[in-house]
Structure formats: C-alpha cells, structure tokens
Amino acid sequence: MSNKRERILSAAEVLIASKGFHGMSMQQVAKHANVATGTIYRYFADKETMLRSAHVERLSEVAIAIVAGVDASKPCYDQFSKLWRNTLHYLRANPDSLCYRVQYEASPLFNREEEQQIDERYFKTVLEFFECGRAQGVFRDIPAQLLGFIALENLMLLTQKCTKGCIELDDELYQQLLDASWNAILKR
Amino acid sequence: MSNKRERILSAAEVLIASKGFHGMSMQQVAKHANVATGTIYRYFADKETMLRSAHVERLSEVAIAIVAGVDASKPCYDQFSKLWRNTLHYLRANPDSLCYRVQYEASPLFNREEEQQIDERYFKTVLEFFECGRAQGVFRDIPAQLLGFIALENLMLLTQKCTKGCIELDDELYQQLLDASWNAILKR
Amino acid sequence: MSNKRERILSAAEVLIASKGFHGMSMQQVAKHANVATGTIYRYFADKETMLRSAHVERLSEVAIAIVAGVDASKPCYDQFSKLWRNTLHYLRANPDSLCYRVQYEASPLFNREEEQQIDERYFKTVLEFFECGRAQGVFRDIPAQLLGFIALENLMLLTQKCTKGCIELDDELYQQLLDASWNAILKR
Amino acid sequence: MSNKRERILSAAEVLIASKGFHGMSMQQVAKHANVATGTIYRYFADKETMLRSAHVERLSEVAIAIVAGVDASKPCYDQFSKLWRNTLHYLRANPDSLCYRVQYEASPLFNREEEQQIDERYFKTVLEFFECGRAQGVFRDIPAQLLGFIALENLMLLTQKCTKGCIELDDELYQQLLDASWNAILKR
DNA sequence: GATGAATGAGCTTTCATTCAT
DNA sequence: TATGAATGAAAGCTCATTCAT
Numbered sequence: 001m002s003n004k005r006e007r008i009l010s011a012a013e014v015l016i017a018s019k020g021f022h023g024m025s026m027q028q029v030a031k032h033a034n035v036a037t038g039t040i041y042r043y044f045a046d047k048e049t050m051l052r053s054a055h056v057e058r059l060s061e062v063a064i065a066i067v068a069g070v071d072a073s074k075p076c077y078d079q080f081s082k083l084w085r086n087t088l089h090y091l092r093a094n095p096d097s098l099c100y101r102v103q104y105e106a107s108p109l110f111n112r113e114e115e116q117q118i119d120e121r122y123f124k125t126v127l128e129f130f131e132c133g134r135a136q137g138v139f140r141d142i143p144a145q146l147l148g149f150i151a152l153e154n155l156m157l158l159t160q161k162c163t164k165g166c167i168e169l170d171d172e173l174y175q176q177l178l179d180a181s182w183n184a185i186l187k188r
Numbered sequence: 189m190s191n192k193r194e195r196i197l198s199a200a201e202v203l204i205a206s207k208g209f210h211g212m213s214m215q216q217v218a219k220h221a222n223v224a225t226g227t228i229y230r231y232f233a234d235k236e237t238m239l240r241s242a243h244v245e246r247l248s249e250v251a252i253a254i255v256a257g258v259d260a261s262k263p264c265y266d267q268f269s270k271l272w273r274n275t276l277h278y279l280r281a282n283p284d285s286l287c288y289r290v291q292y293e294a295s296p297l298f299n300r301e302e303e304q305q306i307d308e309r310y311f312k313t314v315l316e317f318f319e320c321g322r323a324q325g326v327f328r329d330i331p332a333q334l335l336g337f338i339a340l341e342n343l344m345l346l347t348q349k350c351t352k353g354c355i356e357l358d359d360e361l362y363q364q365l366l367d368a369s370w371n372a373i374l375k376r
Numbered sequence: 377m378s379n380k381r382e383r384i385l386s387a388a389e390v391l392i393a394s395k396g397f398h399g400m401s402m403q404q405v406a407k408h409a410n411v412a413t414g415t416i417y418r419y420f421a422d423k424e425t426m427l428r429s430a431h432v433e434r435l436s437e438v439a440i441a442i443v444a445g446v447d448a449s450k451p452c453y454d455q456f457s458k459l460w461r462n463t464l465h466y467l468r469a470n471p472d473s474l475c476y477r478v479q480y481e482a483s484p485l486f487n488r489e490e491e492q493q494i495d496e497r498y499f500k501t502v503l504e505f506f507e508c509g510r511a512q513g514v515f516r517d518i519p520a521q522l523l524g525f526i527a528l529e530n531l532m533l534l535t536q537k538c539t540k541g542c543i544e545l546d547d548e549l550y551q552q553l554l555d556a557s558w559n560a561i562l563k564r
Numbered sequence: 565m566s567n568k569r570e571r572i573l574s575a576a577e578v579l580i581a582s583k584g585f586h587g588m589s590m591q592q593v594a595k596h597a598n599v600a601t602g603t604i605y606r607y608f609a610d611k612e613t614m615l616r617s618a619h620v621e622r623l624s625e626v627a628i629a630i631v632a633g634v635d636a637s638k639p640c641y642d643q644f645s646k647l648w649r650n651t652l653h654y655l656r657a658n659p660d661s662l663c664y665r666v667q668y669e670a671s672p673l674f675n676r677e678e679e680q681q682i683d684e685r686y687f688k689t690v691l692e693f694f695e696c697g698r699a700q701g702v703f704r705d706i707p708a709q710l711l712g713f714i715a716l717e718n719l720m721l722l723t724q725k726c727t728k729g730c731i732e733l734d735d736e737l738y739q740q741l742l743d744a745s746w747n748a749i750l751k752r
Numbered sequence: 753g754a755t756g757a758a759t760g761a762g763c764t765t766t767c768a769t770t771c772a773t
Numbered sequence: 774t775a776t777g778a779a780t781g782a783a784a785g786c787t788c789a790t791t792c793a794t
Contacts (some may be wrong), residue, residue: 004775030777035775035776036775036776036777037776037777037778038775038776038777039774039775039776039777042774042775
C-alpha cells in the first residue's frame with residue numbers, strides 16, 4: 001500500500017501555509033514528501049489537480065471532525081455547542097489546513113458548482129442540524145447554509161488571527177464567543 | 189500629474205481578484221495599468237512592496253468608508269446599523285479589494301506588528317465605538333477588537349461567497365444578518 | 377555520462393572572450409553549450425558560481441600545462457626555458473582562457489584569499505622552482521611569487537596583444553623575450 | 565564652462581573599478597557624477613562612446629605623466645629610471661584608471677587600429693626613447709614597442725595585484741623590480 | 753542645455769512538466 | 774512504478790536610451 005499520495009498532499013498543505021499559495025513549487029513538495037518530482041505526476045494529473053484534491057480531502061476530514069460526538073438526542077444547544085467546539089478544536093489543531101482553505105477559496109481554482117457538491121456531500125449532517133432547528137422555530141428563518149455560515153464560518157478567520165498571533169483567547173473568551181454565535185442564530 | 193501609482197495598484201487588485209495572488213504577474217499588472225513594466229519599479233521597490241502598499245492603502249480607504257456618516261449622538265443601534273451597512277456596501281462595491289485582502293492576510297506577506305499599527309491608525313474610530321458600547325454595559329465584556337471582529341469581519345467572507353455566487357441574499361436576509369450581528373455582540 | 381558541465385564552462389569561456397565579461401548572457405551560454413537555460417542551474421547555483429568554477433578549473437589546467445616535461449635534474453636555465461615555453465604555448469593555444477582570466481581578475485568576483493589558496497594548491501611546483509633558484513643564489517633575492525610574476529605573468533598581456541593583432545612575433549623574437557625574462561630574474 | 569563631462573568620465577572610472585565593467589549602469593554614473601541621466605547623452609552618443617572616451621582620455625593623461633621630467637640630456641639609465649618610476653607612481657595613484665584599462669583592453673570595445681593611433685599619438689616620446697636606445701646599441705634589437713612593453717607593461721598587472729592586496733612591496737623591492745626591467749631590455 | 757520619468761528589450765533565475773532509465 | 778535530469782516558457786527585475794518639459 002502506498003502512503004505517498006497522502007505524504008504529497010500533506011507536504012503541499014504545509015508548504016502553502018508557510019510560503020503561500022504562490023511560492024510553493026512542485027520540487028519543494030516532492031522533497032518535503034520524500035518522493036521524486038515525477039512521482040507526484042503519477043498520483044495527480046497536474047498541479048491544479050493536486051491542489052483540488054488536497055482541498056476536497058481536507059474538507060471531508062473537517063466535516064467528519066465537526067460532527068464527531070454530536071448526539072441528535074441531546075438538547076439543541078448541547079449539539080450546537082459540540083459542533084462549535086469541534087470546529088474550533090479542529091481549526092486550532094490544523095492551522096495549515098485553514099490557511100490553505102482560505103487561500104484556495106480566494107483563488108481561481110475555486111469553483112462554485114464543485115463546492116456546492118462538496119457541501120452537500122460532506123456537510124449534510126451539519127446542514128440538517130440547522131435545518132431542523134429552523135423548522136422547530138429555534139433558529140432564525142433563513143437558509144440553513146446561512147445559519148451555518150453565521151455560526152461557524154467566522155471561526156475560520158478568528159482562528160487564523162489567533163494563529164498569526166493577532167488575538168489571544170482564553171477559555172472564558174471562547175465561552176463568550178460560543179454564546180455570541182448562539183445568540184446570532186437564535187430566533188427571538 | 190501622475191495617477192500612475194494609483195493605476196498600478198488598481199490593476200494589481202483587479203488581477204489578484206481574478207487570477208489569484210499567485211498567477212498575477214508584474215507584466216500583466218503593467219499591461220492592465222497601461223504602463224511599461226519598468227515603470228512599476230519607479231513607484232515600488234519590488235513586487236512585495238507593491239502588494240503591501242496596495243494592502244495598506246485599501247485598508248485606509250475602507251476605514252474611511254465604514255465610519256462615514258456615523259453619528260455619535262444617535263442611539264447605539266443606529267450607529268451600529270450604519271457601520272454594518274457601510275461595511276456591507278463597501279464590500280459589495282469593491283469585491284476585488286475584498287478578495288485581495290483575504291489572500292493577503294493568508295499570505296506570508298502578512299505581518300502582525302504592521303497590521304496592529306494599521307488597525308490602530310485607521311480603525312481607531314470603529315474600535316472606539318465598540319469600546320464605548322462595552323463601557324456602557326451594552327455590549328459583551330470582551331475586547332473591542334473582538335466585538336468588531338464578531339460584528340463585521342464575517343461580512344468579509346459572506347460577501348466573498350456572494351460575489352462567487354455561492355449564496356444569494358436579498359434585503360430581507362440582510363436585515364436578518366444585521367440583527368444576528370447585533371445580537372451576537374449584545375450583553376444580556 | 378555527462379559532459380554538460382564541461383560544455384557549459386567552455387561555452388562561457390568562448391563567449392566572454394568574444395563578447396566580454398559583460399555582454400555574456402546565460403541564455404547565450406546555454407545555446408552555445410547546446411543545453412536548456414535551466415540546465416545550467418543544475419550544475420551551478422548561479423552565474424557567479426559558474427564564472428568562479430570556470431576560473432578555478434582553467435587555472436588548474438594551466439598549472440598542469442606549465443610544468444609538463446620540466447625536468448628538475450636539468451640545468452636551471454633549461455627548466456626555466458621549458459616553463460616559459462610551456463606558458464607561451466598554452467596561452468597561444470588557449471587565447472580565450474587568457475582573455476577570461478584577465479577579465480576575471482579585474483572583476484569584483486576576484487577574491488584575494490581564494491586566489492592565494494588556488495596559487496598554493498596548483499602552482500606549488502612552479503613556485504618551488506623559483507624558490508630553489510633563489511636559494512642557490514641564481515635568482516634575485518626577492519619572493520618566489522614575485523620572480524614568477526616577473527618571468528611569466530607578462531606573457532599573459534603580451535599574448536593577448538598578439539591575439540588581438542597588435543603585435544606580431546616570430547621565433548627569433550620569442551627567443552629574445554625568453555632571454556629578457558631570464559635576465560630580469562637573474563642575480564648579478 | 566562645464567566640467568560635467570569630466571565628472572561623468574571620472575564617475576564611470578570609479579564605478580567600473582569597484583563594480584566591474586558589467587555592473588556599472590548609466591544611472592549609477594549619473595548619480596555619482598551628480599547629473600541627470602539624460603545629461604550623459606548630451607556629452608556622449610551612447611555608453612560605448614562614453615567608455616571609449618574615458619579610455620582615450622586616461623591614456624593621454626598617463627602618457628603625459630610618464631614622460632614628465634624625463635631629461636633627454638641625462639644618461640640613458642636615468643631616463644629609464646624616471647620613466648619607470650613615473651609609471652609606477654601614476655598607477656599607484658590611480659588604481660581605478662588601471663582597473664579600467666585592463667578591463668577595457670580585454671573587452672570587445674578594444675579596437676586594434678584605434679589603439680595603434682592612440683599609441684602613436686600619445687606615446688610617441690616614450691617610443692622614441694626606446695628607439696633611440698636601441699639605435700645606440702644599448703637595448704635589445706627588437707621593436708621599440710616591444711621594449712616598452714617588456715619594461716613598463718607588467719607594472720600594470722603588478723600594481724593591480726598590489727591594489728588587490730595580493731602582493732606587498734617596499735622601496736627595496738621596487739628597486740629590484742626596476743633593476744629587473746632594466747636588465748630585461750639591455751643588450752649584452 | 754539639462755532634466756528625470758518613462759520605456760521595453762533583455763537579463764538572471766525559477767518551476768511545472770516530461771521522459772529515458 | 775518510481776526516478777530525477779532535463780527542458781524552456783515565463784517570472785521578477787534592470788538599464789540603455791528617449792523625450793516632453
């Protein structure tokens with residue numbers, strides 16, 4: 001079995017986080033992944049394909065991490081709290097993945113249709129949670145996608161600022177932020 | 189009179205938005221700005237300096253746009269509403285500037301100290317508004333920077349998604365989002 | 377088997393001789409050496425490194441050529457004559473190498489310490505000859521390096537003038553010049 | 565009266581000595597000479613012309629310096645000694661001019677016919693001295709040009725090595741070198 | 753005459769991709 | 774399958790030269 005594919009994607013992610021989307025070369029990826037340059041092209045048609053693959057695979061990973069341990073039988077807030085904390089935890093544990101995503105989504109590689117398919121495929125559970133809360137009249141009467149966005153997406157930029165050292169957060173502040181997100185989506 | 193400097197920065201912004209931070213070349217910028225390649229280097233020491241300048245100058249512009257018409261004598265919510273709508277309006281009117289900023293901040297060009305200075309210099313008024321609301325017990329008891337972040341920063345990613353066509357928003361939804369932001373920062 | 381490195385150095389030498397130290401471009405070298413531009417950079421870190429390598433390798437070559445067939449058991453004059461004629465022969469056979477050296481030594485690439493090491497490493501035999509003659513009281517009582525300089529170095533400029541067509545020399549004149557060099561270093 | 569022309573030539577000389585024949589730009593020359601870039605082109609048709617002018621004018625200067633105070637009524641050796649010391653003195657006082665000359669003569673700018681005309685025009689007196697000594701049977705029976713070359717030219721490379729710090733010379737050694745040059749050209 | 757902003761060809765160097773081994 | 778030397782287009786940047794002022 002070959003773990004080369006995974007090594008290559010990891011190397012790309014690390015390099016993009018440290019050197020930026022530009023400034024990462026296939027040679028560097030190869031060296032970092034401990035494979036020959038040509039080997040990359042046995043797993044990916046070209047650079048773009050490699051970057052897309054890294055993106056998709058990281059998203060599927062984060063999707064799993066977010067819903068881990070979320071118990072649909074528990075109260076709505078508990079589920080939300082779990083989702084929020086999972087997201088935070090993943091982002092803090094994988095700052096490279098985050099850096100990568102932000103740059104990817106701002107890049108011309110980003111493709112709306114593709115992204116929608118990914119969302120629907122991987123984030124189904126998350127969207128269903130918000131859909132459900134909305135149907136029960138707990139959340140605002142706006143698309144589930146938007147609820148999810150308000151509640152979780154800004155964690156992305158926030159964590160990035162933390163990673164870069166612009167903001168420092170402690171448990172007390174995290175609790176406040178969780179509470180803020182909850183209040184944001186709540187119907188009144 | 190020389191508007192070349194401005195033309196160059198604009199061209200860079202447009203190109204980054206359409207082709208990504210990587211994939212923008214100095215030659216393209218020159219062509220877009222209708223100047224010779226060498227001319228760029230009369231205004232900026234190198235590519236990095238040019239990119240930094242574009243970043244700083246755009247931030248100063250957005251800072252002015254955000255606080256325009258905010259009346260400190262009006263009720264707190266009115267001021268907030270104005271700030272929020274100003275931000276939204278600017279972002280929608282300048283999607284390129286937005287795209288640029290996200291990529292810049294995720295890139296290795298980004299420098300914490302520099303950014304802090306910019307924040308303090310240009311966004312003083314905005315931060316003061318949040319500071320004031322916090323002091324009066326209207327907003328959560330967390331740093332003003334964080335209040336500002338929760339309330340306004342996620343507009344950035346949201347507008348980006350709109351621009352890319354991932355989300356469609358109408359006035360009714362905007363009102364909901366404004367309300368969500370307000371509830372997020374409010375003390376209870 | 378790779379003779380590319382050698383082809384590249386040769387091409388550089390030829391081009392510098394014909395177009396000058398400036399006016400030689402890496403592209404030209406590549407074309408002349410029948411390799412791609414990028415290939416040069418597989419063998420040399422950058423232009424400067426390539427130029428340095430050419431210099432050192434040519435010096436080691438000339439050092440070997442100069443002492444070829446010099447028999448230490450023969451009379452002093454015979455040895456000197458052989459050295460002098462070897463030098464002359466090499467320079468006439470390799471006018472490009474000469475042109476290159478003069479320009480290299482006058483350029484900012486030239487580094488004293490480095491040069492001293494090269495001298496000591498490659499021209500040991502030559503210096504020893506002069507040292508020996510000096511010790512025996514045959515040559516002037518001045519540093520061997522200086523004796524070598526007086527006797528052989530001006531052949532460099534002289535041959536250059538010949539190559540450029542400024543001076544024309546025949547065997548009779550060469551004999552006179554050899555004699556002049558001999559008289560210059562001789563103690564009286 | 566404008567001394568700009570002279571300032572420009574001096575600047576070029578200094579820059580070439582420090583940065584090499586390549587690595588000197590017209591912009592740098594202009595800045596060094598305290599004139600505008602365009603101004604250079606009011607005095608010289610192009611870069612090549614400027615470099616040629618610098619060469620010719622320096623040679624005329626050195627020619628004057630070499631024969632200064634040489635008294636044709638004095639004994640031959642005294643005249644030679646004066647010539648030799650003048651040359652040495654000029655070269656030591658103007659290492660830049662030297663550096664420049666070596667590079668110029670090795671460059672493609674160098675032109676045989678032109679050089680011959682310069683020699684004949686400026687170095688007439690020097691050549692006549694050697695011609696005369698040869699006619700009187702004091703010097704070797706070889707062209708005056710060659711006598712001059714043997715006697716004085718190697719001072720050029722020697723001084724260059726001194727300037728670069730490769731060789732250290734004192735008065736005692738200079739006397740030896742003068743003597744060596746004298747013996748080299750002497751008929752026996 | 754003098755200026756220096758502007759030009760764009762050409763420089764050194766990088767890097768996505770290929771292909772003989 | 775895997776390799777990595779080789780490629781050459783294209784990148785960032787420089788600089789001899791021009792020209793409107």
